[in-house]
Amino acid sequence: MSDSLDDAWFTRDLPVLRAIARLVDSPAHGGAPYLGQVVPASGLPKADVVAAGRALVSAGYVEALTTVAGDVVRFTGISAEARRLAGLWPTPQGEWDRLLEQLAARAENAPTEVERSRWRAFAEAAQAVGPDDGALLMSALVGGYVPRRR
Numbered sequence: 677m678s679d680s681l682d683d684a685w686f687t688r689d690l691p692v693l694r695a696i697a698r699l700v701d702s703p704a705h706g707g708a709p710y711l712g713q714v715v716p717a718s719g720l721p722k723a724d725v726v727a728a729g730r731a732l733v734s735a736g737y738v739e740a741l742t743t744v745a746g747d748v749v750r751f752t753g754i755s756a757e758a759r760r761l762a763g764l765w766p767t768p769q770g771e772w773d774r775l776l777e778q779l780a781a782r783a784e785n786a787p788t789e790v791e792r793s794r795w796r797a798f799a800e801a802a803q804a805v806g807p808d809d810g811a812l813l814m815s816a817l818v819g820g821y822v823p824r825r826r
Contacts, residue, residue: 680785683701684727684731685825687764688720688724688727688728688814689728689732690720690761691718691719691720691728692714692718692720692724692725692728692729692732693728693738693754693758693761693762694718694762694763694807695714695717696709696714696729696732696751696754696758696762697754697758697759697762697763698717698762699713699717699743699751700751700753700754700781701751701764707752708741708750708751708753709750709751709754710724710749710750711725711726711729711748711750711751713747714751726747726748729748729751730746730748732737732758733748736755736757737745737754737755737757737758738751738753738754738755738758739752739753740752740753744820766814766818768811768812768813768814768815768816768818769807769811769814771780771814771817771818772807772810772811773803775802775810775814776799776802776803776810779798779799779802780799782795782799783795783799785799791813821823
């Protein structure tokens with residue numbers, strides 16, 4: 677058996693997770709949207725949302741209120757990792773990319789040649805660090821683990 681299963685993350689689970697995250701994070705739904713609110717928000721058929729909901733609950737990404745039979749009634753919360761996957765909270769890789777974009781923009785738009793040169797050098801140094809070490813640095817910054825000056 678070498679046949680892989682069809683993708684469920686990008687086609688079903690992630691869109692449903694993003695819909696749940698938007699609704700849980702929105703005060704309009706009291707932070708606990710019903711399954712019937714997630715279906716139109718996701719743009720997927722109800723059967724797909726139900727399957728995704730089960731998968732997301734079992735993976736620990738979302739919390740749900742269920743019936744005795746185990747059917748999801750409403751979603752009551754999401755994990756920190758789910759917030760990152762949905763885009764509500766930063767990821768180290770995303771923040772590194774944002775830093776590189778900011779450095780390039782500052783290098784391009786600096787008012788003097790001296791400042792442009794400094795920003796270009798900073799941007800080149802950041803590029804030389806690379807995305808892996810850059811993400812580690814941003815992980816420390818986003819997580820607040822870098823010692824602060826007193």
